[in-house]
Amino acid sequence: MTSHHDMAQAIVSAHQATLGLTPQVRTAPAFSSEAPVYRAAKQACLDLGFIEIDAECLAHAWQAMTLRTGHFSPADWPADPQDFGMRAWPRPDAFASCPKQLGLYAVLPDAAWVVRMARAGVPTVQLRFKSGDAQAVEREVRAAVEAVKGTDARLFINDHWQAAIAAGAYGVHLGQEDLGAADLSAIRAAGLRLGLSSHGYAEMLRADRLSPSYIAMGAVFPTTLKQMATAPQGTGRLAAYARLMRDYPLVAIGGIDGGKLPEVLASGVGSIAVVRALVAAAQPEAAVAKLKAEMQAWMATQEAIQMS
Template sequence: MSLLNREVFWPPADELIEVAERIRARLGDWPAAETRWRICLTAPESPKADDLIVFTEPHDADIDRLAKSGAALVEAHGGRVTLRRGEERFALEGEWSDDWLAALAAFLDCNFEPHDALTLALAWRAGDEKKDDAWPVDFATFPRVADLPAAPEGGFAPCTDRLGLYPVLPDAEWVERVLDLGVRTAQLRRKSTDASDLQREIARSVEAGRRHDAQLFINDHWREAIAAGAYGVHLGQEDVQTADLNAIAKAGLRLGLSTHGYYEMLRALHFRPSYLALGAVFPTTTKVMPTKPQGLARLGRYVQLLSGRVPLVAIGGIDAKVMPDVLATGVGSAAVVRAVTEAVDAAAAVSSLQQMFARQR
């Protein structure tokens, strides 16, 4: 867990490494960092792929040359911080403490990706290491994600604070079957490019949702969901760029958004969604994930930060075996896929999972 005896800052900065060491010691036990990032306080002649080059003043450095080396670049001045990593840009605005670079080194050592480590570092405040719980949990200190389009006026229609058991299902037959078993939150994730098939499956699922007075979300296909009068839609981070959020909100549909860490949570909250999905908690084979599994420790911290601010759904690799640990974080809902659709006895599986939620109340 020690940052000492390795090159964390370049050029070497004894005072920074001492502060970083103190902060890291108060953050708890986290998996070893997969990348040993080197925070460069000035641009090196020969940057490396695991360099994170920081500029805290306006500069005339050849950004394109540095970026082509594979290094990540951070420009922090004027109340704005921009991280450039390959073709990706992460822009944040707000205030930060003088210790933010030391905090950045500490959170990178906790195995957070640079954009999430940066988000946490900007939320860090001098003296936090003296608290009983040093982890940043005060939402007011977190930065804002910059350069986002305006959120729909009035936000999205709300849903219940605790959505409970949330099966994600492949077709309308499964939706009907699960709702008949007493589940009141479900999602249709129909993997089809056939327009008539989508329309038919969505319409049938929406009707089942109405019949059971259930919270039935449609994954991705927001146009068809609006046309069918669905309760809500669930979108990924990439879909926010292409979906007409104003049309979804105007139609009165709820919106759930996927997130995979601190930066994406802040980005999603800007659009005032009906709930946030946090994941993937564990490895999953149901879809290709853009990030590594979050794990229970991170999930617990996300819930601690966001509980009461927006309904939360844990998702990714969750089954009956791990469900008690997931619910112990305080999250009000957990999405499951194979735990229901691949169960030998779906009715028994649903009943057992529902009982776990009942014991949580």
């Protein structure tokens, strides 16, 4: 009988090139089951550099996949929602929907940037305004909502859900750390879309339980804009995440610029979020045009390939 150590090594060998990262800390795994496949997958995922909570999610999913299919295959990677305990769609408690392809997604520091990028043709914009002054927040959110009127831009408000409801924004974006403080029922009842950040399997599953409008995944590449709890995930993991979360509109974020667009889009996401690629550009409007053209060219190429 193959030992769980041999099974773990087979998993690592099959996926190291696409999914492996250097483990931050090597520790003896803590197992919550005696099932050999679970134990093998838990060890393998830790060796591949997944953090503990994500390795645990994956190990249980691998066990479920093996029971469902009737065989263990180290070359497979769990990507079926039912193996992760996710509910089927449609869901009566889901937030309002948004397009599967959100396109270029600009994360912007204030309303002035929102109006500038909306007028430049960015299809999805997010106001990420940082201030402890409630009145300043309300003014900025109202100004951003007014800024996108007359354009085709969809506006999400980062964090400030109450101001977003009051101003009639298109949607709200929340980080995992903000979920406990937000009234999700009020956001849903107001008809606003909800986007949620995620940085790995455990956070994706937590987001999925809330049935948001979209899920953002990252950081894909190194970024200096925000201190991340997890290492940059890379496009191999992004593709694995996208396969599991295929029922959602998906947004890739973190260190993405024009040169990286093709490999990010190839992962299966329908939107790419950018920050510095626009706000730090010498000519932001020209940068918008270039990024949109690159995205459209990539999609046209894929359509041509599918039709050939």
